[in-house]
Amino acid sequence: MKLRGLLPEGQIVAGYIKGAEPKGFLLESGPAEEANVLNGGQLAAIVKKYNIDTIYNLAALLSAVAERKPLMAWDVQMNGLLNILEIAREQHVAVFTPSSIGSFGPETPHDGTPQDTIQRPRSMYGVTKVATELLSDYYFHKYGVDTRSVRFPGLISHVTLPGGGTTDYAVEIYYAAVKGEEFVCPIAAGTYMDMMYMPDALKAAVDIMQADPARLVHRNSFNIASMSFDPEIIYRKIQEHIPGFKMRYEVDPVRQAIADSWPNRMDDSCAREEWGWTPSYDLESMTVDMIEALRKKLAVK
Numbered sequence: 001m002k003l004r005g006l007l008p009e010g011q012i013v014a015g016y017i018k019g020a021e022p023k024g025f026l027l028e029s030g031p032a033e034e035a036n037v038l039n040g041g042q043l044a045a046i047v048k049k050y051n052i053d054t055i056y057n058l059a060a061l062l063s064a065v066a067e068r069k070p071l072m073a074w075d076v077q078m079n080g081l082l083n084i085l086e087i088a089r090e091q092h093v094a095v096f097t098p099s100s101i102g103s104f105g106p107e108t109p110h111d112g113t114p115q116d117t118i119q120r121p122r123s124m125y126g127v128t129k130v131a132t133e134l135l136s137d138y139y140f141h142k143y144g145v146d147t148r149s150v151r152f153p154g155l156i157s158h159v160t161l162p163g164g165g166t167t168d169y170a171v172e173i174y175y176a177a178v179k180g181e182e183f184v185c186p187i188a189a190g191t192y193m194d195m196m197y198m199p200d201a202l203k204a205a206v207d208i209m210q211a212d213p214a215r216l217v218h219r220n221s222f223n224i225a226s227m228s229f230d231p232e233i234i235y236r237k238i239q240e241h242i243p244g245f246k247m248r249y250e251v252d253p254v255r256q257a258i259a260d261s262w263p264n265r266m267d268d269s270c271a272r273e274e275w276g277w278t279p280s281y282d283l284e285s286m287t288v289d290m291i292e293a294l295r296k297k298l299a300v301k
């Protein structure tokens with residue numbers, strides 16, 4: 001929808017898989033096609049039919065789901081990407097494939113995580129994200145395919161609920177607070193992770209693809225950051241706006257181990273220097289916006 005707002009009507013084709021057909025405004029506002037990343041022939045035909053010049057490859061299993069279904073995660077993340085890169089090479093298409101804070105691992109410096117540093121993740125999600133970065137750079141260096149990417153923090157949105165990520169708690173906490181429910185937090189106090197409000201994430205996805213290629217020293221993938229907090233900080237921030245809100249902990253060992261291996265706070269100075277990245281939201285402005293939007297969505301006064 002963000003891209004449809006920026007380009008003339010009919011120019012953005014929404015890709016979907018069976019069982020997740022677009023509905024409502026997404027369906028009405030432009031073309032949509034079944035585009036399973038595991039079906040290269042299907043993708044190639046769509047690229048040709050619409051003369052597509054850029055693919056946003058958002059198909060992926062998030063970190064906690066990927067630990068439950070590692071083979072499927074590998075298939076979607078890696079074979080899906082390979083299909084897209086091959087089409088990009090043949091039909092001269094630019095490709096954006098997100099990487100993540102999940103591409104880092106326990107040996108990565110956790111504070112001020114540099115752009116270029118140790119990436120030895122131990123989760124399947126992380127393994128596929130590092131491989132995504134390498135394969136995307138390979139296609140750029142070997143074939144000149146215009147691949148670009150950002151390492152997204154945990155993304156927070158009031159529109160679509162995430163599914164099976166380690167950072168999902170930071171979305172779910174707002175739903176609980178607005179519904180007047182106690183929140184049971186699966187991540188331990190003191191666990192810091194980078195997070196980002198969706199409007200900033202969308203801005204990054206657009207800006208990186210519009211950046212002047214002559215300025216890009218890096219491509220796959222850029223650290224981007226806007227805020228970092230632990231469960232206590234976001235809990236107290238929400239309490240400033242919803243004073244009766246309560247939270248308790250029931251730590252999920254799978255998600256906690258993943259969270260412990262991820263950065264506390266990334267250094268995003270390369271993105272700032274090479275393509276002018278700057279976020280607009282901090283924890284306070286995101287919280288105000290999330291609560292207001294969810295009150296409307298859930299029709300709570």
Ligand code: SER
Nearest residue numbers: 062063100165166167
């Ligand atoms: N939000 C993602 C996850 O938790 C991180 O990229 O899996």
